[in-house]
Amino acid sequence: MDGLTRSNDLTFDLAQMPLRDVNQFLHHNVESGQKITILNPDGAHNIAVGLDAPIDLDIAGHAGYYAAGMNKLANVTIAGNVGPGVAENMMSGRVHVRGFASVAAGASAHSGLLVIDGDASLRCGISLKGADIVVGGNVGSFSGFMAQAGRMVVCGNAGDALGDSLYEAIIYVRGDIKSLGADAQLQPMTDTDYSTLEELLTKAELTYSPQEFKRIASAKQLYHWNANAHQEY
Amino acid sequence: MCGIVGLLVKEPELRESLGALVVPMLLGMSDRGPDSAGLAVFTELLENCNSTGVVPSITRKYSLYIGQHQIDWTEFTHNLQQIGNAIIKENGNHAIVVSDCEPNLLKQWIKQHYPQLHILSTGQTIDLYKDAGNPAEIIDRYQFGLLTGTHLVGHTRMATESAVTPAHAHPFTAGEDFCLVHNGALSNPYSIRRQLEPQGIQFETDNDTEAACRFLEWRMREGDDLETALQTGFEALDGFYTFLIGTKDKLALVRDAFACKPAIVAETDDYVAISSEFRSLAHLPNIKHARIYEPAPEEIHVWMV
Numbered sequence: 001m002d003g004l005t006r007s008n009d010l011t012f013d014l015a016q017m018p019l020r021d022v023n024q025f026l027h028h029n030v031e032s033g034q035k036i037t038i039l040n041p042d043g044a045h046n047i048a049v050g051l052d053a054p055i056d057l058d059i060a061g062h063a064g065y066y067a068a069g070m071n072k073l074a075n076v077t078i079a080g081n082v083g084p085g086v087a088e089n090m091m092s093g094r095v096h097v098r099g100f101a102s103v104a105a106g107a108s109a110h111s112g113l114l115v116i117d118g119d120a121s122l123r124c125g126i127s128l129k130g131a132d133i134v135v136g137g138n139v140g141s142f143s144g145f146m147a148q149a150g151r152m153v154v155c156g157n158a159g160d161a162l163g164d165s166l167y168e169a170i171i172y173v174r175g176d177i178k179s180l181g182a183d184a185q186l187q188p189m190t191d192t193d194y195s196t197l198e199e200l201l202t203k204a205e206l207t208y209s210p211q212e213f214k215r216i217a218s219a220k221q222l223y224h225w226n227a228n229a230h231q232e233y
Numbered sequence: 234m235c236g237i238v239g240l241l242v243k244e245p246e247l248r249e250s251l252g253a254l255v256v257p258m259l260l261g262m263s264d265r266g267p268d269s270a271g272l273a274v275f276t277e278l279l280e281n282c283n284s285t286g287v288v289p290s291i292t293r294k295y296s297l298y299i300g301q302h303q304i305d306w307t308e309f310t311h312n313l314q315q316i317g318n319a320i321i322k323e324n325g326n327h328a329i330v331v332s333d334c335e336p337n338l339l340k341q342w343i344k345q346h347y348p349q350l351h352i353l354s355t356g357q358t359i360d361l362y363k364d365a366g367n368p369a370e371i372i373d374r375y376q377f378g379l380l381t382g383t384h385l386v387g388h389t390r391m392a393t394e395s396a397v398t399p400a401h402a403h404p405f406t407a408g409e410d411f412c413l414v415h416n417g418a419l420s421n422p423y424s425i426r427r428q429l430e431p432q433g434i435q436f437e438t439d440n441d442t443e444a445a446c447r448f449l450e451w452r453m454r455e456g457d458d459l460e461t462a463l464q465t466g467f468e469a470l471d472g473f474y475t476f477l478i479g480t481k482d483k484l485a486l487v488r489d490a491f492a493c494k495p496a497i498v499a500e501t502d503d504y505v506a507i508s509s510e511f512r513s514l515a516h517l518p519n520i521k522h523a524r525i526y527e528p529a530p531e532e533i534h535v536w537m538v
Contacts, residue, residue, distance in 0.1 A: 042512055043510055043511030043512030043513075043514070043515055045512075062511050064510060084495065099525075100527070102527055103495075121492060121527055122491065122492045140529070141491075
């Protein structure tokens with residue numbers, strides 16, 4: 001054992017043991033601060049869902065659906081790409097995807113930080129409930145749909161209908177926006193926005209200047225039924 | 234839910250192991266589609282079925298579904314000699330007939346004399362197998378692992394909108410050397426049918442995928458190239474879909490505007506592999522160095538043999 005390896009470090013190989021056993025261990029048997037590595041994830045679904053302890057978990061490859069879903073407290077790093085619904089319903093902690101993410105990344109996440117180094121597909125941050133999401137690349141259409149709280153940072157471009165029916169979540173986009181969704185609008189950046197971006201970009205280890213980003217938030221025209229709007233809303 | 238897989242080998246040596254490479258891909262997608270499975274493989278050479286040493290240009294292969302019926306193939310070949318030559322290869326409850334008969338004549342002849350046979354595909358390069366049942370059993374029954382060829386498309390089905398029968402399994406075919414597999418559900422298959430049927434196009438099932446397959450093949454017979462047909466399909470075909478299409482020398486992949494159904498591509502110098510999910514690509518050689526990506530909505534991806 002070398003000096004860098006702590007005695008309670010663990011490695012699980014999904015080519016050798018069932019995922020269900022690994023997930024049960026992660027739910028019941030881990031110690032705070034423990035470093036755990038999962039080898040050969042090979043796109044399996046539900047890897048490391050429901051974690052609820054402050055551990056460092058590395059997934060050494062590509063993960064399938066719902067990777068690190070419902071995460072609480074854990075710091076999860078996925079070396080490759082992820083399928084739909086990474087970190088969906090995350091409660092706290094951090095999930096870092098080194099590759100790209102498929103649809104619905106960070107859906108309904110309540111708190112914590114999701115970082116995606118590559119692109120995120122459609123519906124990134126759908127129904128976001130308070131978490132922060134930083135995407136190094138582009139996001140697909142309908143990202144931030146009905147996002148209620150939290151912050152999304154997109155360092156690349158955004159697809160169609162960005163922030164459709166937004167509530168209180170704020171979206172920052174560095175590149176082009178193909179189109180804004182209903183009730184989403186560009187708004188002037190404030191000092192708070194710049195400091196928010198500074199904080200989130202630093203956490204995501206990205207070096208873009210906050211000055212390069214635009215702010216998208218709700219125009220709040222959908223908040224109340226307007227009987228005079230000819231039944232449009 | 235359904236699973237789709239596709240594989241096109243660029244490295245000619247890999248043609249011999251096309252089936253062996255695709256079996257784990259199909260097995261990996263059997264959770265997504267446990268009720269039926271099918272596969273269309275595009276082979277290299279059409280065998281000769283007469284004694285002249287030259288393959289007549291009219292020669293075609295026909296994949297037939299036999300089901301539970303017993304066919305005396307010696308008698309079949311003997312009777313067929315009134316209109317032409319044929320060689321038969323049986324494989325499970327399927328058979329492949331290579332014949333130099335005029336294709337429409339042969340199809341009519343089969344319909345008249347062997348109505349219990351169902352023609353699954355026609356063409357110079359396509360062989361097609363499909364059936365209802367557990368994908369692993371279907372893979373074993375037809376020995377998919379031994380198939381050779383340039384490219385193939387496969388499917389595992391979880392029926393959502395029409396019956397579970399061998400005829401409703403994918404791939405669907407239309408015309409010659411053309412097939413399509415589908416993950417998703419179309420919302421306007423009947424309006425597509427009503428558009429096509431007056432033009433003499435006949436449907437064999439009430440399945441939504443058949444409408445997409447016949448629509449695209451009809452566009453190509455009307456003069457569209459594959460890309461133009463697919464572009465037209467974006468306007469005409471409403472619903473959720475990932476379509477994977479096989480032709481004599483191409484594989485094509487498209488996803489609906491909302492990317493409701495998954496697709497992932499892994500490409501190396503040796504092959505292009507397509508699947509609904511990465512987990513059925515993880516076993517492929519050199520996958521760690523493959524370029525892996527998800528096609529964007531309404532992007533047309535076409536790979537040539």
